[in-house]
Amino acid sequence: MPRFQILLFQGLLWLGILLTQTFLIGGGENILETIPKSGIIVLGQMTLVYFNTLFLFPRLYLKKKHFLYLIIGLMLILAISYGVQELVEYFYPRGRYRGVRKISTLTKSWYFLGRSFPLFMAFLLSTLLQVTRLFAIKEKESVQLRSEKLETELKFLRSQTNPHFLFNALNNIYTLTLIKSDKAPDYLLVLSDMLRYMLYECNAPKVRLEKEIGYIRHFISLNLLKDSRGLNVNFDCGEIPDHLEIAPMLLIPLVENAFKHSKFEDKANGWINIKLQLLGESLHLNVQNSLPDKSHTTDDTGGIGLVNVRRQLELIYPDQFQLSINEQDQVFSVDLIIEKL
Template sequence: MAIHKWWIPNRQTRTILLHILVWLAYGTVLMNWLTFGYFYVTAIPLVLRTLLIQAGIFYLNTGFLLPRLMERNRFLAYILSVIVLVVGASLLYELTNDWPLIRNAFIALRPPHRPRFPHGHRPIWGPWFITNMFSSLAILFVSTTYWAISQARKRMQWEFSMKNENLQTELKFLKSQINPHFLFNALNNIYSLSYTHSEKTPEMIMKLSNMLRYMLYENNERKVSLQEEITYIRHYIDFQLLKIEGQPHLEIDMDQVDGSLMIEPMLFIPFIENSFKHSNIEDIKHGWIKLQLRTEGKKVYFHISNSIPARTYTKDVVGGIGLQNIRKRLELLYPNKHRLNITSHDQVFEVDLQIDTQ
């Protein structure tokens, strides 16, 4: 028999159902304890009153005080709030004792050998007040323990998710390091140079060799120097220029750079690949690319802009891990330490990236 999806509760629904079952079980135990196993109907209001107050303590602590105060290191405010909560709950116990249903429940539950409630009000600040404070503190301890275990579980799940996400991102990154189209074009260009006996052939072979070495070996390090990344970028651009006849409109400014800064590898190449693929720079009359890389202190500023052809100009898919994947990679590698702004307007595509390497 097929099971409809609406029969299968989600995680939040399962949590709510579990809480309800636990409170029902606790209420049953409380009823059994108060009535000495006889489950008097008159005790139901007393049990409900106790459950409501204790549930209020539990969920106020786990849902408000701990997340808003303790988690934000506002310890003094949390302690004062706990004192107010415990005293307030104890007062609520005493103030509701004179309600008819609660009073009748107490009278019905008095053992024969004990005196019944006296007529009139009991003193609030009596032994029962202290007992109620201890019961409130016990619920507070249980709720704090529950919250701590839940937070630890969530943290473990988040860490596992992040590890898995990092692994998947790293795999995508490694797969994208060698762009087969770029490698094919580079080899094809070198073949053309060698066929014409160009003097550039040995130089370009050496550059390709250095690029492959950087992508496969040196790039396995956690971070690389900015100078190494710049060298790779220059080699990449040199290969892109081989297939362009004439003098393209290409402006490169990477002189104001502290090359000793350490940075995650292959962060800028996807944007540069994207510009070469979609600027139609081969059209030396209309296509253009502007690239700037500079540093100020420990911050790296990268800017690239390119022309957008009037007619849709499509090659293959955006190179490398793509613009969306590089966004994700930056969020993983430089959380709260980068700014990325990508805009497209007036037939101009621009990328501004700022990274704090500290």
């Protein structure tokens, strides 16, 4: 909140307290005569509140000197209460103001304690306000710290995306240029779109699901440069609404893993089946691939990729996802469901 608005709010608050106190204790007196008397009382309350807020609280309470803070606070309350009482009696010796005229010592003592109670409440409320404000600041800093930590971890996880396909794609495109294939420029544009998506659009927390699917299609096409027919690679994608969004680069590691370990180049034994669809409000991705050589599934890169996907899901979609990984009869299967996408 801007400083001017803070000062305006505080000014209106004290004005409201002054008017309220004037009507409460003024009795039948003339309002113009009662306001100065009430002003002395409010001035004492303001002195206590601001002295506590600007001096006592930061120098004693925040430094864990709670007992000293309490003692000085009580002494300050009594001192200001006495000062307010003496000022009112000095300026209005004949006033009809309740409890101000000359009275017995005992009655005056009770009056003094009664006068101190509102000051005690003002001191207590100002302390509670500062404690609440301090708690809110710490909570905000804690949330910001957690958010920054989460963002840092997500960036690190996304940076671990396997660049293996990129080297293969460049080598394949280079081969096309050597044989002067007309397809080389088109595939360079595809690769350019993929890199643009990775470098610029993936910095956002969410991207349109269509773009993530487009990246997967480009990835598949670049991996099938040597055989554009790709008869043993199937990608089945249902209709996707335009408004749906997803965390960027979340699905592609599952597809990368299939291409890395399936030996899909082996027309007789290698294959990949990818199916992506919406089931109600849930996104369902199923990736299956052949396992000609099971030893290929245990390398560090593939393992890190799947672990990273699970970690990203835990950070971005806690309690919203199901991820199952199965290997059976030379078939590796990954099934992902993200609910309420």
